[in-house]
Amino acid sequence: MTIIDTRDTGHMSDDIERQVVEFIRGLNPANASVEPSTDLIASGLLDSLAILEVIAFAAQRFSATIPARKLTPANLRTPRAVTALIVASAR
Amino acid sequence: MAERIEYPLFLDQCVALANDVDADKVAIVAADGSTTTHRELKRMAEVVATRLTAAGLAPGDRVAILARKSAETIAAFLGASLTGIVFVPLDNKAAPDYWRAVMSDLQVRALLTDRAMAADTFSPIRVLPLVAAPGEPVSGNATVSMLARRRTPHDDAYILPTSGSTGRPKGVLLSHTNALSFVDWAIREIELQPDDAVLGIAPFQFDLSVFDIYAALQRRARLVLAPELAATFPGLIVEAIEVNRVSVLYTVPTVLRTLLDTGALAGDAVASLRVIIYAGEPFPAPALARVMRALPNVSFYNFFGPTETNVCLAHRLTAPPADGAEVPIGTAASFADIRLVDPAGAEVAAGAIGEILVDGPTVMKGYITANGFMPAPRPFATGDFARRGPDDALYFCGRRDQQVKVRGMRIELPAVDDALLTYPGVSEAATFVIGQDLVACVGARDPIDEAALAAHCRSRLAPGSQPHRFVRLGSFPRLSNGKVDRVGLKAQVSN
The missing domain is CATH 3.40.50.12780 (ANL, N-terminal domain)
Incomplete structure (x- = not known):
């Protein structure tokens, strides 16, 4: 799956967000109540291994290669931010 | 100046x-x-x-x-x-x-x-x-x-x-x-x-x-x-x-x-x-x-x-x-001043395992x-235990609490970890004695074929050092200093 242009693909972005939330919930039983705006860092749900899983998920599901320098707290703080990162990285 | x-x-x-x-x-x-x-x-x-x-x-x-x-x-x-x-x-x-x-x-x-x-x-x-x-x-x-x-x-x-x-x-x-x-x-x-x-x-x-x-x-x-x-x-x-x-x-x-x-x-x-x-x-x-x-x-x-x-x-x-x-x-x-000693405090023979003493x-x-x-x-x-190699360097052989006997066999847990780590897809390994079993925890993103992993261990470890049970985790718990939380991990797999 390739994301071509996110400006007029709001629905697609919503769909990716749903998949990201579902994926993060599945990482760990403690993540079951994660919502798109949950702060994953404050709640301690995101560790370095979870970040590796996010990278693999982005690559496998969306052919998105996330550059290492983009792996910052700001870009990974919420599932919504993760979605934006994946969309930007798939372009 | x-x-x-x-x-x-x-x-x-x-x-x-x-x-x-x-x-x-x-x-x-x-x-x-x-x-x-x-x-x-x-x-x-x-x-x-x-x-x-x-x-x-x-x-x-x-x-x-x-x-x-x-x-x-x-x-x-x-x-x-x-x-x-x-x-x-x-x-x-x-x-x-x-x-x-x-x-x-x-x-x-x-x-x-x-x-x-x-x-x-x-x-x-x-x-x-x-x-x-x-x-x-x-x-x-x-x-x-x-x-x-x-x-x-x-x-x-x-x-x-x-x-x-x-x-x-x-x-x-x-x-x-x-x-x-x-x-x-x-x-x-x-x-x-x-x-x-x-x-x-x-x-x-x-x-x-x-x-x-x-x-x-x-x-x-x-x-x-x-x-x-x-x-x-x-x-x-x-x-x-x-x-x-x-x-x-x-x-x-x-x-x-x-x-x-x-x-x-x-x-x-x-x-x-x-x-x-x-x-x-x-x-x-x-x-x-x-x-x-x-x-x-x-x-x-x-x-x-x-x-x-x-x-x-x-x-x-x-x-x-x-x-x-x-x-x-x-x-x-x-x-x-580094010495390797046996439990009685005597220096071990060349190449033998001893506890590291530091002064x-x-x-x-x-x-x-x-x-x-x-x-x-x-x-x-x-x-910490080590042995001295012919190059005069010390080689790590585990912690005091990692040298164990299971069912009468002496086992070095780090050696089991090393064997597990050479299996494709395994990124982390930690082995514990739980009851009378040797339990191998592996960190791997994808599922691991347990039978193949067991065969892998048989090809690399002595018969007495074979894990009895394997547990795969996506990730290992860590302490705030970044090290693996072995105590937490053991508790997690003991249940």
Whole structure:
């Protein structure tokens, strides 16, 4: 799956967000109540291994290669931010 | 020309004096990019010294420090040190009850913090601001130097609370000499230069930071403080390296593996790296080899030693280890007297496994617990086992608690871990004895064929060392210092 242009693909972005939330919930039983705006860092749900899983998920599901320098707290703080990162990285 | 002090006797003497040619050189670059020169740092330390003295603290008293990593925090260490006050860095991410317990057990008198909190939050421990108020006085150098004149390098300098993965934390009490004899050796070992930039990733309660802070200051290299979350987020480390042209990195294997696995070691952003030192836990050879191949121009070192002795063994890698090769933990540092002994305390025969005993100037003064001071036995028995190879280097054979007997067979758990790590897809391994079973935990992103993994173990391990059960986890729990939380992991798989 390739994301071509996110400006007029709001629905697609919503769909990716749903998949990201579902994926993060599945990482760990403690993540079951994660919502798109949950702060994953404050709640301690995101560790370095979870970040590796996010990278693999982005690559496998969306052919998105996330550059290492983009792996910052700001870009990974919420599932919504993760979605934006994946969309930007798939372009 | 001012004479350079060759070997500082006290932590605070690592900072350049006002008449030193390097006084206006940048000492610290904070995570937000702001810089502090040696001259400014020395002044900040004197302000803290005055504040502590004015609050009634005397030489030998203890002050806890709860703060983000900043130049102010380092100034607090140096200011306490100037006045002979013993500082205790607290884990910034821990809970208030933990801080209270540590401060109570270690008989701390005051707390310096950059957090907003009421003065009686930890009553009777007095809360003081870490950061100077505008125009806060320095009571001249008179008080400071008067106090300073009475001290010796063997005085208590700081206490590092142990990680506390089990039970109540103990404090490791260290002197100025304990720290600085290691620092002086380390500077020479890696040939640290004044134009180097050292990236400080380790939290200040973790002894890796002793190298970062005092080696950088003493050698007049820049200390670049990584953002608080850098150990988790590779983007923060890449940015800090690139922006500050970082050349020296001292961290745990886990951080290096995360950098490798996220692609952070590829490309020009990290081209300024010159030296990487790892410590704290074994580095599985396959992963180490991949990190080294990604950075062919970097010199790699393993530093080895518990907080109680600081680093006492070191190994410089000359090439990426071959598959299945054993990487030594090192040979004795020049200051360290290292022996391998049997349970009766006699030195073991050449090539035999023995417990590592350490003596020398870096061995701690002792532990501080709720029951008071317990002097360190000399030499210090580390609880780590090793054997000496024909190359005179020591090879790690596990912790005291990792040499076990299962169903009558003696097993070295690290050897089982090594076998598991050579199986494709396994990134981490930890083996435990649970009941009468040897349980192998593997960290792997994707499912593992258990029968194939068992066959793999049979091809590499003696019959008595075969795991009875395998548990796959997506990730291993970790302590705040980045090491695998073995106690937590064992509890998790025991259920």
